[in-house]
Amino acid sequence: MSKRNASMLGDAYKSTKQPRHWSLGLVGSMKDPELIVKQSDRVVAIRDKYPKAKVHYLVLPQDDINSIYGLNKNHISLLEEFGDFYEELKENHDGATLRAGFHAVPSLQRLHMHVISSDMVSPCLKTKVHWNSFTTKFFIPYQDVLSELKESGSIQKISTELHKSLMSTDLQCNQCSFKPKNMPQLKEHLFTHVK
């Protein structure tokens, strides 16, 4: 990284002794020209560094909003611009079924909306937690978040009990009735039998 860029990114990036905490990774990624696919004054779309399907983008606000739980009614038009980005990404991938949504309990800081294809074929998809975070109610569709924000002005958190139960849901193919015994069997099934 150049000195100029380092100074623009603030103290967190200047420190070479200790890398920034892993949970701040997206704040760096959203400034990486290699990853950016579309940008406006308020919104940026990047390719996910560890895609969990053939197509996998993240849509983030330029402003420092931590998660869906930091949203209020003033953010409705921002979220509607997320929808515009989603529509354009869909146009660019005619043929693929792209879903847009948020994780109920995100691991990384900075609000981010996943835009992901339904094939779920990717070497980065490895664990049951990966699978369940995109195929259970842990994945909250974009329209649901927008509706809840319009109706109640904020997003309700899920309970730790529901979180635990969603993450431990038995494996189930997202495209047919197949119930794989383990992750390798699921990945083989997706790769071989499912279009």
Place this chain on the structure above:
DNA sequence: GTTCTAGAAC
């Protein structure tokens, strides 16, 4: 979020 790896599951 990922990586690594101990030991459970097979």
Place this chain on the structure above:
DNA sequence: GTTCTAGAAC
């Protein structure tokens, strides 16, 4: 013996 999952990371 090998495959697979799940918990620690100072």
